[in-house]
Amino acid sequence: MSTTQKSGITPGSVLLYGSLFVLALFFLMPAYMAIVTALKDPANISLPTAWEWPDEINWASFPQAFGLLKSNIASSLVLTVCATALSTVLGSLNGYVFSKWKFKGSELIFTLFLFGMFIPYQVILIPLFQTLRAMNLYGGLPGLILAHVVYGLPITSLIFRNFYSQIPTALVESARLDGAGFFSIYTKIVFPLSIPGFVVTSLWQVTQIWNEFLWGICLTRHEDNPITVGLAQLAGGQAVSWNLPMAGSIMAAFPVLMIYIFLGRYFIRGLLAGSVKE
Amino acid sequence: MKEASRDRLKAFLTLLPSIILVAVFVYGFIGNTIWISMTDWGGTGSMALEPQKNFIGLENYVDLFNGFLSAGFRQDLVNAVYYSVMLLAGAIGLGMFIAILLDQKPKGEDVLRTIFLYPMSLSFIVSGTIWRWLLAPQGGVNVLPTYFGFDALDFQWTSSTKAILEFNWQNILQILIYIAAFILIMVGLFVLKDDPQKAVKRWLGPGVVVGAFAWLGGSLLPQALFMEEMHGFNLATLGIIIATVWQYAGYTMALYLAGFNGISQDLRDAAMLDGASNTDYYRHVAIPMLKPITISAVIILSHISLKMFDIIFAMTGPDNAQTGHPALNMYMTTFRANDFARGAAIAIVLFLVAGTFIVPYVIGQYKQRRRG
Numbered sequence: 001m002s003t004t005q006k007s008g009i010t011p012g013s014v015l016l017y018g019s020l021f022v023l024a025l026f027f028l029m030p031a032y033m034a035i036v037t038a039l040k041d042p043a044n045i046s047l048p049t050a051w052e053w054p055d056e057i058n059w060a061s062f063p064q065a066f067g068l069l070k071s072n073i074a075s076s077l078v079l080t081v082c083a084t085a086l087s088t089v090l091g092s093l094n095g096y097v098f099s100k101w102k103f104k105g106s107e108l109i110f111t112l113f114l115f116g117m118f119i120p121y122q123v124i125l126i127p128l129f130q131t132l133r134a135m136n137l138y139g140g141l142p143g144l145i146l147a148h149v150v151y152g153l154p155i156t157s158l159i160f161r162n163f164y165s166q167i168p169t170a171l172v173e174s175a176r177l178d179g180a181g182f183f184s185i186y187t188k189i190v191f192p193l194s195i196p197g198f199v200v201t202s203l204w205q206v207t208q209i210w211n212e213f214l215w216g217i218c219l220t221r222h223e224d225n226p227i228t229v230g231l232a233q234l235a236g237g238q239a240v241s242w243n244l245p246m247a248g249s250i251m252a253a254f255p256v257l258m259i260y261i262f263l264g265r266y267f268i269r270g271l272l273a274g275s276v277k278e
Numbered sequence: 279m280k281e282a283s284r285d286r287l288k289a290f291l292t293l294l295p296s297i298i299l300v301a302v303f304v305y306g307f308i309g310n311t312i313w314i315s316m317t318d319w320g321g322t323g324s325m326a327l328e329p330q331k332n333f334i335g336l337e338n339y340v341d342l343f344n345g346f347l348s349a350g351f352r353q354d355l356v357n358a359v360y361y362s363v364m365l366l367a368g369a370i371g372l373g374m375f376i377a378i379l380l381d382q383k384p385k386g387e388d389v390l391r392t393i394f395l396y397p398m399s400l401s402f403i404v405s406g407t408i409w410r411w412l413l414a415p416q417g418g419v420n421v422l423p424t425y426f427g428f429d430a431l432d433f434q435w436t437s438s439t440k441a442i443l444e445f446n447w448q449n450i451l452q453i454l455i456y457i458a459a460f461i462l463i464m465v466g467l468f469v470l471k472d473d474p475q476k477a478v479k480r481w482l483g484p485g486v487v488v489g490a491f492a493w494l495g496g497s498l499l500p501q502a503l504f505m506e507e508m509h510g511f512n513l514a515t516l517g518i519i520i521a522t523v524w525q526y527a528g529y530t531m532a533l534y535l536a537g538f539n540g541i542s543q544d545l546r547d548a549a550m551l552d553g554a555s556n557t558d559y560y561r562h563v564a565i566p567m568l569k570p571i572t573i574s575a576v577i578i579l580s581h582i583s584l585k586m587f588d589i590i591f592a593m594t595g596p597d598n599a600q601t602g603h604p605a606l607n608m609y610m611t612t613f614r615a616n617d618f619a620r621g622a623a624i625a626i627v628l629f630l631v632a633g634t635f636i637v638p639y640v641i642g643q644y645k646q647r648r649r650g
Contacts (some may be wrong), residue, residue, distance in 0.1 A: 005567065016379060016382055016384055018380055019379055020380075020384060020390055022377060023379075023394070024390060024393050024394075025392055026392050026524070027396075027397065027524065027528070028393060029412070030397075030405065030408045030409060030412055030524070031396075031408075033408060033411065033412055033418065034408045034411075037411065039397055042316075046417075047414055047416040047417030047418075047421070047426075048416060048421055048430075049415060050411075050414075050417040050421065051421070051422070051425070060519070072318055075484065077393075090295075090296060091607055093292050093293075094281040094292075094293060094296050094467070096290055096292075097289045097290075097293045098293075098521060101285070101286065101289035103286055103289065103290060106293075107552065107644065108644075111640060111641075111643070111644040112300065112305075113296075113300055114640050114643070115304070115306040115564065115636070115637075115640055116300055118468075118577075118581055118632060118640070119304060119308065119629065119632070119638040120584050120585045120605065120625070120628045120632050121585060121626055121631060122585065122587075122605055122608045122609070122624070122629075123307075123308055123626065123629040124304065124307040124308065124626065125311075125313055125608075125612070126311055126312065126618055126621060126622050126625070127306070127307040127310040128303070128307060131307075145447040150303045151303070151304075153296050153299065153300060157296070162589065168531060175280075176288045181284075181285050181288070182288040182289055182292075183288065184293055190368075200520070204402070206402075208378045210401070211400070211403075211404075212401075213401065213402065213403050213588040213591070214585075214588065217609075218609070222384055223549075226505055228401050228403040228588070231403050231407060232403050232588075232591060232592055233412070234593060235592065236592075237405040238551060241410055241617070245407050245411070246407075246408070246411065249404045249406075249407050249408055252401065252403070252404050253399075253400050253401075253404045254428070256399045256400065256401075257396065257399060257400075259359030259399070260392075260395075260399040261395060264392065264395075266397070266437075267399065269531055271398065271529065271532060272532065272536055
């Protein structure tokens with residue numbers, strides 16, 4: 001119980017709840033606007049009445065937007081699932097080595113890994129583009145998956161390394177005395193304890209990969225564009241009727257919002273792990 | 279013993295593919311981009327399989343900073359500075375404020391936390407699309423006051439052409455020296471209380487000298503350009519800043535809230551017993567204790583503001599020069615104009631700016647771990 005908590009209405013509590021109420025309205029404003037516009041008939045969308053709830057709800061925007069974004073959603077699904085699976089498995093193995101099998105120079109290698117987390121994507125974009133072209137991977141999903149796996153390695157290795165540091169070294173040591181080797185320690189002891197680590201890391205990767213845009217637009221061709229690129233094209237045209245981009249936005253936001261609302265605890269842990277705090 | 283060394287080899291081999299990937303895809307590619315930025319790779323033949331590339335040294339960089347046609351890049355650079363400062367101030371200030379409010383344990387704290395953090399889970403494209411609609415000139419935010427009986431606003435959120443705080447790019451060198459002097463003096467004043475001698479010798483003295491030099495010798499400094507070129511804070515960028523702060527304030531809130539929860543209740547009670555008010559507690563106890571969190575937030579947010587590309591692309595489209603950013607300019611130059619060498623040079627400028635605060639941070643982390 002906080003010592004500041006008092007019962008009844010005080011000027012302090014009025015101020016507290018008042019500020020929170022105004023702030024909450026500000027944060028919810030875009031969500032309300034997206035929903036209300038998506039539910040309107042395009043003929044009834046006008047700027048001065050943008051805030052008003054529609055007299056008659058028009059659900060048609062959603063199937064219509066889905067039709068336009070179908071192939072983008074499909075490629076985003078394939079991309080996100082494949083890249084997340086690969087990068088978490090690799091990250092888990094790396095984290096295992098970094099935390100339980102330190103060797104000379106592994107701290108330095110880890111630090112060099114960490115830098116990879118902070119480079120602006122622009123700085124590797126041109127060679128990446130060229131390399132994918134040379135490998136015949138440009139334009140399709142495999143190239144994009146490769147990019148996400150490689151540039152996801154620093155963060156996934158970091159999260160797993162921090163996670164495995166919590167597993168007592170004594171546990172690993174005693175297994176080693178019993179004759180267990182590198183891989184059997186991983187499969188019998190470390191991996192079974194990793195489920196929460198996998199949840200945190202994959203949720204983090206899913207959000208990052210689903211939301212990524214720059215590589216999507218630079219490295220894939222039209223039919224393989226991920227959802228962010230599809231949405232940008234849908235909303236970018238001149239004289240757009242705004243119900244479709246808003247319905248598209250809701251669809252593009254839906255999977256990550258569900259993760260956030262139902263698995264928020266893990267989502268926030270990934271978020272905090274991303275700040276490299278130890 | 280033999281077993282152990284074999285396991286160690288297995289550990290190294292497990293790491294090897296990742297080491298190679300990071301070596302090539304991070305360090306190799308950075309090197310390659312530096313090399314490309316020093317060539318003249320561009321133009322019509324740039325997409326050929328064996329494009330022609332000639333080494334031209336730093337010409338691309340010189341051109342970006344004082345070439346006749348690169349005024350757009352310079353405006354983008356100025357924008358990037360304003361974006362970073364405003365995002366840092368806005369997201370950290372607002373995030374800390376919300377964290378303090380939620381730390382009072384109001385009713386419905388869980389729901390409120392969810393509301394403040396959900397923008398963080400969205401992509402920049404989604405939030406940019408929605409904010410673009412919210413900031414439409416005759417709708418959205420501008421008509422909100424009419425619901426309270428006021429007149430509608432007529433602010434041109436993302437299309438205004440007005441600029442404030444303008445300065446002449448000719449004098450950029452002098453301005454940079456002034457900024458350096460200002461930072462030295464500020465650091466000096468900050469250190470003054472703890473170590474007056476070091477403060478004067480290391481910070482205040484050099485700061486005053488450098489500042490005086492820029493003031494007195496200003497006319498001797500070379501000018502960056504032959505003609506006047508004004509750059510400033512474009513009001514069109516305000517909408518983008520609001521949207522970015524909206525998206526990231528929740529993130530800093532989560533960081534600070536985790537930090538506040540980590541402070542023991544005893545410490546708080548002790549402060550209260552000593553007669554500290556709630557404000558005193560946060561000002562003198564809690565916030566100073568969370569300095570590492572503030573540093574993390576600064577690093578992460580600066581990093582985000584440096585790659586601010588998607589949200590501008592979604593909000594003002596790729597062609598609005600007023601709201602540009604080097605990250606967007608890099609994309610346009612490379613993939614729309616096929617000028618790979620110039621694009622690479624812009625990328626390296628971004629990289630150097632990012633490096634100036636990220637390298638000391640990561641090295642600090644590394645040293646800390648070796649000690650600890």
